Amino acid sequence: MNKNAAVILAGGQGTRMKSDKPKVMAEVLFKPMIDWVIDAAKEAGIEDICVVTGYRADLLETHLAGRTQTVHQAERLGTGHAVMQAKEFIAAHAGANILILNGDAPFADAKTIRDALAQHENAQAAQTVISACVENPYGYGRIVRDAQGKFLCITEEASATEEVKKINEINSGVMWFNADVLSDVLGKLKNDNAKGEYYLTDTVDILLGEGKTVCAFTSENPDAVLGANTRVQLHELNEIARRKALEKFMLDGADIPFTDGVIITPDCVIGADTQILPGTIIREGCVIGNNCVIGPSSLITDCRIGNGCVLNRVQAENSVIDDGADLGPFMHVRPNSHIGKNVHCGNFTEIKNSTIGDKTSVSHLTYVGDSDVGSGVNFGCGTVTTNYDGLRKHRTVIEDHCFIGCNTNLVAPVRIGKNAYTAAGSTITEDVPPMHLAIARARQTNKEGWVEKTGRKK
Ligand code: UD1
Ligand code: CA
Numbered sequence: 001m002n003k004n005a006a007v008i009l010a011g012g013q014g015t016r017m018k019s020d021k022p023k024v025m026a027e028v029l030f031k032p033m034i035d036w037v038i039d040a041a042k043e044a045g046i047e048d049i050c051v052v053t054g055y056r057a058d059l060l061e062t063h064l065a066g067r068t069q070t071v072h073q074a075e076r077l078g079t080g081h082a083v084m085q086a087k088e089f090i091a092a093h094a095g096a097n098i099l100i101l102n103g104d105a106p107f108a109d110a111k112t113i114r115d116a117l118a119q120h121e122n123a124q125a126a127q128t129v130i131s132a133c134v135e136n137p138y139g140y141g142r143i144v145r146d147a148q149g150k151f152l153c154i155t156e157e158a159s160a161t162e163e164v165k166k167i168n169e170i171n172s173g174v175m176w177f178n179a180d181v182l183s184d185v186l187g188k189l190k191n192d193n194a195k196g197e198y199y200l201t202d203t204v205d206i207l208l209g210e211g212k213t214v215c216a217f218t219s220e221n222p223d224a225v226l227g228a229n230t231r232v233q234l235h236e237l238n239e240i241a242r243r244k245a246l247e248k249f250m251l252d253g254a255d256i257p258f259t260d261g262v263i264i265t266p267d268c269v270i271g272a273d274t275q276i277l278p279g280t281i282i283r284e285g286c287v288i289g290n291n292c293v294i295g296p297s298s299l300i301t302d303c304r305i306g307n308g309c310v311l312n313r314v315q316a317e318n319s320v321i322d323d324g325a326d327l328g329p330f331m332h333v334r335p336n337s338h339i340g341k342n343v344h345c346g347n348f349t350e351i352k353n354s355t356i357g358d359k360t361s362v363s364h365l366t367y368v369g370d371s372d373v374g375s376g377v378n379f380g381c382g383t384v385t386t387n388y389d390g391l392r393k394h395r396t397v398i399e400d401h402c403f404i405g406c407n408t409n410l411v412a413p414v415r416i417g418k419n420a421y422t423a424a425g426s427t428i429t430e431d432v433p434p435m436h437l438a439i440a441r442a443r444q445t446n447k448e449g450w451v452e453k454t455g456r457k458k
Pocket of ligand 1: 012076104105225
Protein backbone atom coordinates (compact mmCIF):
# COMPACT_ATOMS: atom_id res chain seq x y z
CA MET A 1 0.00 0.00 0.00
CA ASN A 2 1.36 3.39 -1.00
CA LYS A 3 1.96 6.10 1.56
CA ASN A 4 -0.06 9.30 1.63
CA ALA A 5 1.64 12.22 -0.06
CA ALA A 6 1.26 15.98 -0.50
CA VAL A 7 1.30 18.37 -3.44
CA ILE A 8 1.99 22.02 -2.58
CA LEU A 9 0.91 24.66 -5.09
CA ALA A 10 3.58 27.31 -5.31
CA GLY A 11 3.71 28.40 -8.92
CA GLY A 12 1.99 31.75 -8.62
CA GLN A 13 3.75 35.05 -9.07
CA GLY A 14 1.67 36.83 -6.53
CA THR A 15 0.95 39.78 -8.79
CA ARG A 16 -0.93 41.35 -5.92
CA MET A 17 2.20 41.25 -3.71
CA LYS A 18 4.02 43.48 -6.24
CA SER A 19 7.17 41.43 -5.76
CA ASP A 20 9.83 39.92 -8.01
CA LYS A 21 9.90 36.77 -5.90
CA PRO A 22 7.50 33.81 -5.99
CA LYS A 23 4.64 34.68 -3.66
CA VAL A 24 5.27 31.66 -1.43
CA MET A 25 8.69 33.10 -0.55
CA ALA A 26 7.01 36.01 1.26
CA GLU A 27 7.82 35.65 4.95
CA VAL A 28 5.70 35.26 8.06
CA LEU A 29 7.85 35.75 11.15
CA PHE A 30 10.93 35.73 8.91
CA LYS A 31 10.09 32.27 7.53
CA PRO A 32 8.93 31.90 3.92
CA MET A 33 5.28 30.79 3.75
CA ILE A 34 6.28 27.71 1.75
CA ASP A 35 8.37 26.51 4.72
CA TRP A 36 5.43 26.84 7.11
CA VAL A 37 3.42 24.65 4.73
CA ILE A 38 6.19 22.05 4.25
CA ASP A 39 6.75 21.88 8.03
CA ALA A 40 3.02 21.36 8.67
CA ALA A 41 2.83 18.54 6.11
CA LYS A 42 5.89 16.85 7.65
CA GLU A 43 4.53 17.29 11.16
CA ALA A 44 1.31 15.65 9.96
CA GLY A 45 3.46 12.64 9.05
CA ILE A 46 3.70 13.14 5.29
CA GLU A 47 7.14 12.43 3.90
CA ASP A 48 6.56 12.46 0.14
CA ILE A 49 6.02 16.05 -0.89
CA CYS A 50 5.94 17.55 -4.37
CA VAL A 51 6.06 21.33 -4.81
CA VAL A 52 4.64 22.80 -8.02
CA THR A 53 6.97 25.65 -9.00
CA GLY A 54 6.27 28.26 -11.65
CA TYR A 55 7.16 31.93 -11.42
CA ARG A 56 10.89 32.30 -10.66
CA ALA A 57 11.19 28.54 -10.18
CA ASP A 58 14.96 29.04 -9.98
CA LEU A 59 14.62 30.99 -6.73
CA LEU A 60 12.26 28.44 -5.26
CA GLU A 61 14.42 25.47 -6.31
CA THR A 62 17.46 27.10 -4.69
CA HIS A 63 15.49 27.74 -1.53
CA LEU A 64 14.08 24.21 -1.35
CA ALA A 65 17.54 22.73 -1.94
CA GLY A 66 16.21 19.23 -2.57
CA ARG A 67 14.04 19.09 0.58
CA THR A 68 11.05 18.10 -1.55
CA GLN A 69 10.40 16.87 -5.05
CA THR A 70 9.38 19.55 -7.53
CA VAL A 71 7.53 19.80 -10.84
CA HIS A 72 7.46 22.88 -12.99
CA GLN A 73 4.32 24.58 -14.24
CA ALA A 74 5.55 26.56 -17.25
CA GLU A 75 2.31 28.51 -17.69
CA ARG A 76 0.04 29.49 -14.80
CA LEU A 77 -3.39 28.37 -15.88
CA GLY A 78 -4.95 27.92 -12.45
CA THR A 79 -4.82 25.72 -9.36
CA GLY A 80 -6.30 22.71 -11.22
CA HIS A 81 -3.68 23.07 -13.94
CA ALA A 82 -0.98 23.30 -11.25
CA VAL A 83 -2.07 19.94 -9.79
CA MET A 84 -2.09 18.42 -13.32
CA GLN A 85 1.67 19.04 -13.49
CA ALA A 86 2.09 16.56 -10.63
CA LYS A 87 0.16 13.78 -12.37
CA GLU A 88 3.09 11.34 -12.34
CA PHE A 89 3.70 12.00 -8.66
CA ILE A 90 0.00 11.41 -7.97
CA ALA A 91 -0.04 8.22 -10.09
CA ALA A 92 2.96 6.93 -8.15
CA HIS A 93 0.80 7.14 -5.02
CA ALA A 94 -2.14 5.18 -6.42
CA GLY A 95 -4.25 3.64 -3.70
CA ALA A 96 -3.22 6.26 -1.15
CA ASN A 97 -4.50 9.75 -0.36
CA ILE A 98 -3.10 12.99 -1.71
CA LEU A 99 -3.13 16.18 0.33
CA ILE A 100 -3.24 19.41 -1.68
CA LEU A 101 -1.90 22.50 0.06
CA ASN A 102 -1.60 26.12 -1.05
CA GLY A 103 1.90 27.47 -0.57
CA ASP A 104 0.47 30.86 0.37
CA ALA A 105 -1.59 29.67 3.36
CA PRO A 106 0.97 29.20 6.14
CA PHE A 107 -1.28 28.35 9.09
CA ALA A 108 -2.68 25.04 7.85
CA ASP A 109 -1.67 23.05 10.93
CA ALA A 110 -0.74 19.40 11.37
CA LYS A 111 -3.66 18.64 13.69
CA THR A 112 -6.25 20.00 11.28
CA ILE A 113 -4.63 18.05 8.44
CA ARG A 114 -4.66 14.80 10.46
CA ASP A 115 -8.21 15.29 11.76
CA ALA A 116 -9.44 15.97 8.22
CA LEU A 117 -7.74 12.79 7.01
CA ALA A 118 -9.43 10.76 9.74
CA GLN A 119 -12.82 12.08 8.63
CA HIS A 120 -11.91 11.54 4.96
CA GLU A 121 -11.01 7.88 5.63
CA ASN A 122 -14.02 7.22 7.87
CA ALA A 123 -16.38 8.57 5.23
CA GLN A 124 -14.44 6.75 2.48
CA ALA A 125 -14.66 10.08 0.70
CA ALA A 126 -13.32 10.86 -2.75
CA GLN A 127 -12.42 14.37 -1.61
CA THR A 128 -12.43 16.23 1.71
CA VAL A 129 -12.05 20.01 1.69
CA ILE A 130 -10.85 21.81 4.81
CA SER A 131 -13.03 24.86 5.36
CA ALA A 132 -13.61 27.42 8.09
CA CYS A 133 -15.96 30.25 8.89
CA VAL A 134 -14.15 33.58 8.80
CA GLU A 135 -15.17 37.15 9.55
CA ASN A 136 -14.18 38.48 6.13
CA PRO A 137 -14.64 35.88 3.37
CA TYR A 138 -13.85 38.33 0.55
CA GLY A 139 -11.60 36.83 -2.12
CA TYR A 140 -11.91 33.21 -1.00
CA GLY A 141 -13.85 30.40 -2.63
CA ARG A 142 -17.18 29.96 -0.77
CA ILE A 143 -18.46 26.61 0.49
CA VAL A 144 -21.99 26.40 -0.94
CA ARG A 145 -24.43 24.07 0.85
CA ASP A 146 -28.09 23.25 0.35
CA ALA A 147 -30.82 23.96 2.90
CA GLN A 148 -29.99 20.69 4.69
CA GLY A 149 -26.33 21.71 4.94
CA LYS A 150 -25.17 19.25 2.28
CA PHE A 151 -21.98 20.39 0.54
CA LEU A 152 -22.77 21.30 -3.10
CA CYS A 153 -19.80 23.13 -4.60
CA ILE A 154 -17.12 25.78 -4.17
CA THR A 155 -17.78 29.08 -5.88
CA GLU A 156 -14.93 31.47 -6.49
CA GLU A 157 -15.29 35.17 -5.66
CA ALA A 158 -15.20 36.14 -9.37
CA SER A 159 -18.15 33.89 -10.17
CA ALA A 160 -20.16 34.43 -6.98
CA THR A 161 -23.62 35.99 -6.89
CA GLU A 162 -24.40 38.56 -4.18
CA GLU A 163 -26.15 35.79 -2.26
CA VAL A 164 -23.12 33.48 -2.42
CA LYS A 165 -20.75 36.32 -1.47
CA LYS A 166 -22.58 36.49 1.88
CA ILE A 167 -21.46 32.94 2.77
CA ASN A 168 -18.64 33.15 5.29
CA GLU A 169 -17.57 29.49 5.19
CA ILE A 170 -14.57 29.40 2.87
CA ASN A 171 -12.31 26.94 1.12
CA SER A 172 -8.86 26.87 2.74
CA GLY A 173 -7.37 25.38 -0.42
CA VAL A 174 -6.24 22.41 1.69
CA MET A 175 -7.94 19.19 0.63
CA TRP A 176 -7.52 15.44 0.75
CA PHE A 177 -8.19 13.37 -2.36
CA ASN A 178 -8.21 9.69 -3.04
CA ALA A 179 -5.22 9.52 -5.42
CA ASP A 180 -7.02 7.50 -8.11
CA VAL A 181 -10.03 9.80 -8.05
CA LEU A 182 -7.74 12.82 -8.34
CA SER A 183 -5.86 11.36 -11.33
CA ASP A 184 -9.18 10.81 -13.07
CA VAL A 185 -10.94 14.08 -12.22
CA LEU A 186 -8.06 16.32 -13.29
CA GLY A 187 -8.78 15.32 -16.89
CA LYS A 188 -12.33 16.57 -16.51
CA LEU A 189 -11.58 20.15 -15.41
CA LYS A 190 -12.57 22.92 -17.82
CA ASN A 191 -11.53 26.56 -17.92
CA ASP A 192 -14.92 28.02 -18.90
CA ASN A 193 -15.13 30.46 -15.98
CA ALA A 194 -14.71 34.17 -15.28
CA LYS A 195 -10.91 33.95 -15.21
CA GLY A 196 -10.40 31.31 -17.92
CA GLU A 197 -8.45 29.16 -15.43
CA TYR A 198 -8.58 25.49 -14.51
CA TYR A 199 -9.97 25.72 -10.99
CA LEU A 200 -9.14 22.80 -8.69
CA THR A 201 -12.27 23.75 -6.77
CA ASP A 202 -14.47 22.55 -9.66
CA THR A 203 -13.64 18.96 -8.65
CA VAL A 204 -16.31 19.15 -5.90
CA ASP A 205 -19.15 19.69 -8.34
CA ILE A 206 -17.80 17.08 -10.80
CA LEU A 207 -17.31 14.34 -8.19
CA LEU A 208 -20.71 14.95 -6.58
CA GLY A 209 -22.24 14.71 -10.05
CA GLU A 210 -20.62 11.28 -10.38
CA GLY A 211 -22.28 10.24 -7.14
CA LYS A 212 -19.04 10.21 -5.14
CA THR A 213 -18.72 11.31 -1.52
CA VAL A 214 -17.23 14.79 -1.05
CA CYS A 215 -16.97 16.22 2.45
CA ALA A 216 -16.09 19.54 4.00
CA PHE A 217 -14.05 19.36 7.19
CA THR A 218 -14.84 22.55 9.07
CA SER A 219 -11.83 23.63 11.10
CA GLU A 220 -12.48 25.16 14.50
CA ASN A 221 -9.45 27.37 14.04
CA PRO A 222 -10.37 30.10 11.53
CA ASP A 223 -6.71 31.14 11.27
CA ALA A 224 -5.83 27.74 9.79
CA VAL A 225 -7.37 28.75 6.49
CA LEU A 226 -5.98 32.25 6.06
CA GLY A 227 -3.93 33.00 2.98
CA ALA A 228 -1.97 36.02 1.87
CA ASN A 229 -2.46 37.48 -1.59
CA THR A 230 -1.41 41.05 -0.72
CA ARG A 231 1.15 42.68 1.58
CA VAL A 232 -1.71 43.86 3.77
CA GLN A 233 -2.85 40.25 4.29
CA LEU A 234 0.79 39.25 4.82
CA HIS A 235 1.00 41.82 7.60
CA GLU A 236 -2.19 40.44 9.16
CA LEU A 237 -0.71 36.91 9.11
CA ASN A 238 2.47 38.23 10.71
CA GLU A 239 0.45 39.91 13.47
CA ILE A 240 -1.50 36.72 14.14
CA ALA A 241 1.67 34.60 14.25
CA ARG A 242 3.49 37.15 16.42
CA ARG A 243 0.68 37.41 18.95
CA LYS A 244 0.34 33.63 19.20
CA ALA A 245 4.07 33.17 19.73
CA LEU A 246 4.26 35.90 22.39
CA GLU A 247 1.28 34.42 24.24
CA LYS A 248 2.99 31.02 24.29
CA PHE A 249 6.23 32.54 25.68
CA MET A 250 4.29 34.48 28.33
CA LEU A 251 2.42 31.34 29.40
CA ASP A 252 5.81 29.60 29.67
CA GLY A 253 6.99 32.29 32.12
CA ALA A 254 8.62 34.99 30.01
CA ASP A 255 7.90 38.52 31.21
CA ILE A 256 6.86 40.68 28.27
CA PRO A 257 5.34 43.73 29.95
CA PHE A 258 4.77 45.52 26.63
CA THR A 259 4.67 43.80 23.27
CA ASP A 260 5.57 46.91 21.25
CA GLY A 261 7.99 45.91 18.55
CA VAL A 262 8.66 42.56 20.23
CA ILE A 263 8.93 39.71 17.73
CA ILE A 264 10.04 36.23 18.75
CA THR A 265 10.08 33.29 16.33
CA PRO A 266 8.13 30.30 17.65
CA ASP A 267 11.12 27.91 17.61
CA CYS A 268 12.98 29.87 20.35
CA VAL A 269 13.12 28.94 24.03
CA ILE A 270 12.89 31.62 26.72
CA GLY A 271 13.34 30.85 30.42
CA ALA A 272 11.06 31.87 33.25
CA ASP A 273 11.38 35.41 34.62
CA THR A 274 13.34 36.57 31.62
CA GLN A 275 12.11 40.01 30.70
CA ILE A 276 11.84 41.05 27.07
CA LEU A 277 11.63 44.81 26.57
CA PRO A 278 10.18 46.76 23.61
CA GLY A 279 11.81 46.83 20.20
CA THR A 280 13.43 43.43 20.65
CA ILE A 281 13.55 40.79 17.93
CA ILE A 282 14.60 37.28 18.90
CA ARG A 283 15.07 35.08 15.86
CA GLU A 284 15.54 31.48 14.78
CA GLY A 285 17.43 29.16 17.07
CA CYS A 286 17.72 31.26 20.24
CA VAL A 287 17.73 29.53 23.61
CA ILE A 288 17.65 32.02 26.49
CA GLY A 289 17.88 31.10 30.18
CA ASN A 290 16.08 32.45 33.24
CA ASN A 291 16.18 35.89 34.82
CA CYS A 292 17.66 37.71 31.87
CA VAL A 293 16.73 41.16 30.64
CA ILE A 294 16.78 41.32 26.85
CA GLY A 295 16.21 44.74 25.31
CA PRO A 296 15.12 47.34 24.84
CA SER A 297 15.91 47.42 21.12
CA SER A 298 17.95 44.25 20.72
CA LEU A 299 18.24 41.87 17.77
CA ILE A 300 19.32 38.36 18.73
CA THR A 301 19.64 35.56 16.18
CA ASP A 302 20.64 31.95 16.79
CA CYS A 303 22.30 32.50 20.20
CA ARG A 304 22.49 30.43 23.36
CA ILE A 305 22.22 32.76 26.32
CA GLY A 306 22.61 31.59 29.93
CA ASN A 307 20.84 32.76 33.09
CA GLY A 308 20.88 36.27 34.51
CA CYS A 309 22.27 37.97 31.41
CA VAL A 310 21.57 41.57 30.44
CA LEU A 311 21.52 42.49 26.74
CA ASN A 312 20.65 46.15 26.46
CA ARG A 313 20.53 47.42 22.86
CA VAL A 314 22.63 44.50 21.73
CA GLN A 315 22.84 42.90 18.33
CA ALA A 316 24.07 39.31 18.61
CA GLU A 317 24.31 36.54 16.05
CA ASN A 318 25.23 32.91 16.15
CA SER A 319 27.09 33.01 19.47
CA VAL A 320 27.11 31.67 23.01
CA ILE A 321 26.73 34.01 25.97
CA ASP A 322 27.23 32.53 29.43
CA ASP A 323 25.49 33.24 32.76
CA GLY A 324 25.64 36.72 34.18
CA ALA A 325 27.06 38.46 31.10
CA ASP A 326 26.21 42.14 31.08
CA LEU A 327 26.23 43.52 27.55
CA GLY A 328 25.49 46.97 26.17
CA PRO A 329 24.18 49.49 25.69
CA PHE A 330 25.02 49.54 21.98
CA MET A 331 27.20 46.50 21.47
CA HIS A 332 27.58 43.92 18.76
CA VAL A 333 28.34 40.23 19.18
CA ARG A 334 29.19 38.89 15.74
CA PRO A 335 29.09 35.23 14.70
CA ASN A 336 31.07 32.47 16.31
CA SER A 337 31.80 34.22 19.59
CA HIS A 338 31.72 32.76 23.09
CA ILE A 339 31.30 35.25 25.89
CA GLY A 340 32.10 33.83 29.33
CA LYS A 341 30.38 34.15 32.68
CA ASN A 342 29.98 37.59 34.21
CA VAL A 343 31.72 39.30 31.32
CA HIS A 344 30.97 42.96 30.86
CA CYS A 345 30.97 44.52 27.40
CA GLY A 346 29.96 48.16 27.38
CA ASN A 347 28.99 50.74 24.82
CA PHE A 348 30.38 50.64 21.30
CA THR A 349 32.21 47.37 21.68
CA GLU A 350 32.26 44.66 19.04
CA ILE A 351 33.27 41.04 19.54
CA LYS A 352 33.73 38.82 16.47
CA ASN A 353 34.79 35.18 16.15
CA SER A 354 36.36 35.33 19.60
CA THR A 355 36.24 33.72 23.02
CA ILE A 356 36.14 36.00 26.03
CA GLY A 357 36.96 34.37 29.37
CA ASP A 358 34.93 34.72 32.55
CA LYS A 359 34.83 38.09 34.33
CA THR A 360 36.69 39.89 31.58
CA SER A 361 35.72 43.52 31.10
CA VAL A 362 35.57 45.29 27.74
CA SER A 363 33.96 48.49 28.81
CA HIS A 364 33.99 50.89 25.92
CA LEU A 365 34.88 51.61 22.30
CA THR A 366 36.78 48.39 21.62
CA TYR A 367 37.00 45.87 18.78
CA VAL A 368 37.98 42.29 19.62
CA GLY A 369 38.08 40.12 16.49
CA ASP A 370 39.54 36.64 15.89
CA SER A 371 40.86 36.56 19.46
CA ASP A 372 41.17 34.16 22.37
CA VAL A 373 40.90 36.19 25.52
CA GLY A 374 41.39 34.67 28.97
CA SER A 375 39.52 35.43 32.16
CA GLY A 376 39.81 38.49 34.34
CA VAL A 377 41.26 40.59 31.53
CA ASN A 378 40.67 44.33 31.55
CA PHE A 379 40.48 46.21 28.27
CA GLY A 380 41.08 49.94 28.37
CA CYS A 381 38.95 52.22 26.25
CA GLY A 382 39.63 52.18 22.52
CA THR A 383 41.53 48.91 22.18
CA VAL A 384 41.66 47.37 18.71
CA THR A 385 42.79 43.93 17.65
CA THR A 386 44.14 44.54 14.17
CA ASN A 387 43.29 41.12 12.86
CA TYR A 388 43.44 41.72 9.10
CA ASP A 389 46.59 42.40 7.11
CA GLY A 390 44.75 43.00 3.86
CA LEU A 391 45.13 39.37 2.79
CA ARG A 392 44.52 37.17 5.79
CA LYS A 393 42.95 37.21 9.24
CA HIS A 394 45.20 36.44 12.21
CA ARG A 395 44.45 35.62 15.83
CA THR A 396 45.27 37.55 18.96
CA VAL A 397 45.79 35.63 22.20
CA ILE A 398 45.44 37.43 25.52
CA GLU A 399 46.01 35.22 28.55
CA ASP A 400 44.31 35.50 31.95
CA HIS A 401 44.45 38.68 34.02
CA CYS A 402 46.12 40.89 31.44
CA PHE A 403 45.61 44.63 31.53
CA ILE A 404 45.35 46.19 28.09
CA GLY A 405 45.99 49.93 28.31
CA CYS A 406 43.70 52.42 26.62
CA ASN A 407 44.08 52.79 22.88
CA THR A 408 46.28 49.72 22.44
CA ASN A 409 46.55 48.25 18.93
CA LEU A 410 47.26 44.53 19.04
CA VAL A 411 48.71 43.65 15.64
CA ALA A 412 47.90 39.98 15.09
CA PRO A 413 49.24 37.37 15.20
CA VAL A 414 50.34 38.31 18.70
CA ARG A 415 50.22 36.83 22.20
CA ILE A 416 50.02 38.71 25.50
CA GLY A 417 51.22 36.45 28.31
CA LYS A 418 49.45 35.92 31.62
CA ASN A 419 49.23 38.97 33.88
CA ALA A 420 51.06 41.22 31.41
CA TYR A 421 50.26 44.91 30.90
CA THR A 422 50.37 47.06 27.80
CA ALA A 423 50.89 50.79 28.17
CA ALA A 424 48.19 53.12 26.91
CA GLY A 425 48.63 54.11 23.28
CA SER A 426 50.90 51.16 22.42
CA THR A 427 50.95 49.43 19.08
CA ILE A 428 51.95 45.90 20.04
CA THR A 429 53.52 43.94 17.21
CA GLU A 430 55.48 41.39 19.21
CA ASP A 431 54.49 38.88 21.87
CA VAL A 432 54.59 40.13 25.46
CA PRO A 433 55.89 37.62 28.05
CA PRO A 434 53.85 36.98 31.22
CA MET A 435 54.07 39.64 33.96
CA HIS A 436 55.81 42.17 31.66
CA LEU A 437 54.77 45.70 30.85
CA ALA A 438 55.00 46.43 27.12
CA ILE A 439 55.38 50.05 26.02
CA ALA A 440 55.34 50.51 22.29
CA ARG A 441 55.10 54.20 21.46
CA ALA A 442 57.49 57.08 20.87
CA ARG A 443 58.92 58.57 24.08
CA GLN A 444 57.47 61.98 24.84
CA THR A 445 59.65 65.11 24.74
CA ASN A 446 58.54 68.40 26.39
CA LYS A 447 60.08 71.53 24.78
CA GLU A 448 60.60 74.15 27.45
CA GLY A 449 59.29 77.66 26.64
CA TRP A 450 58.24 76.67 23.10
CA VAL A 451 54.92 78.55 23.21
CA GLU A 452 56.53 81.87 24.17
CA LYS A 453 59.48 81.46 21.81
CA THR A 454 57.22 80.86 18.84
CA GLY A 455 54.98 83.84 19.57
CA ARG A 456 51.92 81.85 20.53
CA LYS A 457 51.39 83.12 24.05
CA LYS A 458 47.96 84.71 24.68
C1 UD1 B 1 -7.58 29.65 -3.97
C2 UD1 B 1 -8.87 28.84 -4.16
C3 UD1 B 1 -9.92 29.42 -3.25
C4 UD1 B 1 -9.44 29.38 -1.81
C5 UD1 B 1 -8.10 30.07 -1.68
C6 UD1 B 1 -7.55 29.83 -0.29
C7 UD1 B 1 -8.96 28.00 -6.45
C8 UD1 B 1 -9.52 28.21 -7.81
N1 UD1 B 1 -9.29 28.93 -5.53
O1 UD1 B 1 -7.84 30.97 -4.40
O2 UD1 B 1 -11.12 28.66 -3.37
O3 UD1 B 1 -10.41 30.00 -0.96
O4 UD1 B 1 -7.15 29.57 -2.63
O5 UD1 B 1 -6.40 30.59 -0.03
O6 UD1 B 1 -8.29 27.02 -6.22
N2 UD1 B 1 -0.92 28.44 -8.08
C9 UD1 B 1 -0.11 27.73 -8.94
N3 UD1 B 1 -0.37 27.78 -10.26
C10 UD1 B 1 -1.42 28.46 -10.80
C11 UD1 B 1 -2.25 29.18 -9.91
C12 UD1 B 1 -1.98 29.13 -8.55
O7 UD1 B 1 0.84 27.08 -8.51
O8 UD1 B 1 -1.59 28.41 -12.02
C13 UD1 B 1 -0.63 28.39 -6.63
C14 UD1 B 1 -0.32 29.75 -6.04
O9 UD1 B 1 1.08 30.00 -6.04
C15 UD1 B 1 -0.87 29.64 -4.62
C16 UD1 B 1 -1.99 28.63 -4.74
O10 UD1 B 1 -1.80 27.95 -5.96
O11 UD1 B 1 0.11 29.16 -3.73
C17 UD1 B 1 -3.36 29.30 -4.73
O12 UD1 B 1 -3.45 30.17 -5.84
P1 UD1 B 1 -4.07 31.61 -5.71
O13 UD1 B 1 -4.02 32.26 -7.04
O14 UD1 B 1 -3.50 32.35 -4.57
O15 UD1 B 1 -5.60 31.23 -5.40
P2 UD1 B 1 -6.67 32.07 -4.62
O16 UD1 B 1 -7.22 33.11 -5.52
O17 UD1 B 1 -6.14 32.53 -3.31
CA1 CA C 1 -4.16 32.62 -2.46
